[in-house]
């Protein structure tokens with residue numbers, strides 16, 4: 001018997017920070033509903049101009065290129081190498097952002113008739129970032145200019161070596177720099193200097209470089225907007241905040257991903273179960289397209305994914321995306337197996353506020369995803385580790401309130417290396433420090449979060465009864481897209497609802513409800529995904545529920561209806 005299918009969740013209802021009159025006035029001016037204005041207000045848009053920008057983030061709002069002086073410096077240097085016909089190489093990374101960054105520059109260069117070599121490191125063979133062997137190979141190949149994308153900011157030695165071997169280096173990266181910058185000729189990093197675009201991903205950074213180069217390279221400038229599909233892809237996959245600049249780039253890039261003029265994107269959408277020209281949002285990219293591109297670099301060679309993005313031939317594109325699809329299924333299987341084992345291990349540490357899990361057999365390519373899944377399940381920061389070349393290596397993911405990077409900083413005396421940010425990081429250590437890491441990581445979490453286990457917490461945007469859920473309102477909510485970090489899909493608090501019926505569906509994995517809102521007398525269906533196991537045995541028919549939910553339009557056999565996607569059951573009475 002299951003005694004408590006609903007874990008206790010802390011929840012908080014956001015309060016409107018503007019008066020009713022203010023919201024009604026803004027709503028009237030913008031021709032949207034006051035509820036939408038309240039949502040915008042809570043997300044930090046307080047004036048008419050802010051709200052208008054958010055609702056229609058046109059490219060005209062991008063700050064001029066001159067506000068980022070390093071761009072011009074880099075463009076001038078690269079242009080001089082192009083003009084003198086010297087060999088240029090672009091070095092990317094094996095994840096979606098790194099592959100999209102490399103694809104973007106390669107595409108831009110070929111549109112401008114410039115030849116450049118493109119390299120992506122192999123995750124298992126080479127590891128992340130630049131490496132000495134690769135740098136020396138470039139020198140033997142007589143490369144005179146190296147451009148890094150989405151990597152390089154922590155490769156001081158490799159960059160020094162490149163310079164020693166006679167190369168000039170333009171470093172573009174968005175990862176947090178250490179105390180000192182590498183000795184590259186130009187460093188373009190949105191987190192350095194006074195960049196107006198702090199949250200850019202690697203591919204967004206590469207896009208700005210291309211835009212600057214477009215002005216300095218000889219010949220007719222191209223329309224760089226056609227590169228925004230790649231920008232959207234990498235930016236969404238890298239889970240950077242979709243604020244200001246990223247919102248503009250992603251919202252416009254999604255339109256291109258929807259059109260899918262690139263055969264690679266068209267074929268990839270088909271492989272992910274969409275039609276080639278289906279309209280896609282951040283969700284479809286994050287859960288459908290990005291994992292398939294990532295699969296190449298996780299399990300094998302990322303070059304295949306790069307080829308797909310740049311491929312001009314539909315048959316070839318379909319063949320590659322078929323391969324990526326198979327790899328992605330393989331990746332999912334591996335991930336499920338490791339997750340199962342890691343979950344069992346996690347249960348051995350019920351009182352640990354932070355978990356460090358290890359097995360030497362785990363595949364290094366999926367540790368980050370497994371860590372994310374465990375964080376969701378256990379609501380605690382997790383490190384998932386394996387053995388590689390005699391070292392313990394792995395990935396960590398965190399809960400919102402724990403700064404993982406700062407946490408690892410307090411353990412650095414026993415780490416060989418680590419890097420990342422508040423929510424995700426990578427690390428390596430000597431095997432003899434594993435036990436100590438388990439204890440010290442737990443304490444590092446407690447130090448930031450206090451002695452109790454982190455509790456699941458949910459913030460609700462507004463209380464909304466069934467009478468407010470019209471098709472018009474749901475369409476209006478779509479104006480807040482794309483959703484992602486710092487712009488989550490709004491979650492609403494329901495009034496107390498009566499459960500009229502409860503069923504299982506999708507091989508009993510999901511729970512369906514028929515719910516009635518006593519205030520309005522309206523009935524709607526609700527779906528509680530993946531809760532068949534925990535809730536399936538218990539009937540809530542006849543009970544009253546308070547829910548955290550997101551509404552959506554559901555079309556089935558040409559009939560459109562409004563459904564509730566249940567996020568959490570907050571109360572049962």
Ligand SMILES: [Mn+2]
Nearest residue numbers: 097150202238
């Ligand atoms: Mn990146």
